[in-house]
Amino acid sequence: MSVVISHRGLFVHGLLVSLELSGSTFVLAGSLGVLLACLRISPVVPLRVLGQAYVTVLRGVPLLVLLTLFVFGLPEIGMVFPLFWTAVTAMGLYWAAFFCEVVRSGVLSVPVGQFEAGRALGLSGAQVLRLIVLPQSIRSMIQPAASLLIAVTLNSSLASSVGVTEELTGQTQLLDQQYAQPLVTFTAASVCYIALTLLIGRLAAAAERRSAVSR
Template structure:
């Protein structure tokens, strides 16, 4: 425990970087996932085909392979920016495919009769989506989206494998290399990840209950 107490700041800084990577990834993935979900239900066939292919292809590629491709492949074609944001970009593109399916499932949970009623009132596809479908779909995707946020947070540890040593797992590896106490260092990191997952789960449960009452 002395090692943890002496390096609490290291774990804290690593946690902040992991939180930044996770939050940025989730926000960008949600935005892209929403666009893909709209394309999946769009009346325009090319958009539906593109979205379906994107989801199928990206979900078939391991995240670590995608991270390696972006981090080490992009510089070879002259695309160079910070290592952390390269990891965020790759992770956002990856998790957008999963969020697309979560959002699409939420849209499909909206009663068909309400969509038909909105169209009968003369609302366009965009208006129906914005005023009728999305507000209701958002309520049903809280728990699945929270599970994906936990998955995003845990997968941020893979950034250490491609050189982002500032995040929690990367900092833990550096401590272990220095002190050779993997049980202590990685045990502490595991506790932190478990705490994050539990907090997110509790928050999602609270929001779900509040919205259930509102319904």
């Protein structure tokens, strides 16, 4: 335990980097996921096929494989980017396929009559989606999105496997290599991850309650 206490700053730094990594990934995944969901529910067949193809392919590739492909494969064709943002991009593209399904299921939970009412008012399909459907579907998306954020946060530890050693798991591995106390160091890291997941769950529950009141 003394190792953890004497190196608490290292755990704090690793936790902050993990938060930055997870947050950036979730924002990218959310932005692209909404776009993909729009493609999936589009009346234009080629767009629906494109969205479906993306989701099918990305969900069928292990995240670690995609990370390895981006971090070690792109430099071979002359595409070199900062390691941190390369990892964010790979993870964002991966989780976008899952975020897409969260948004799509939320949209499909809105009664069809809402679509028809919007079109009867003279709104375009995009306006109906943006002004009527998406606002109503947000409440049903809160818990699935929170679960997805937890998955993103926990799986951000895979970034340490491709060289992002600044995040929590990477820092813990370096500390363990120095002191050879895996039980202590990785238990401390586990506590940090558990705290994060509990915080996300609490925030999601609070957001859901507030959404219910506003309705």
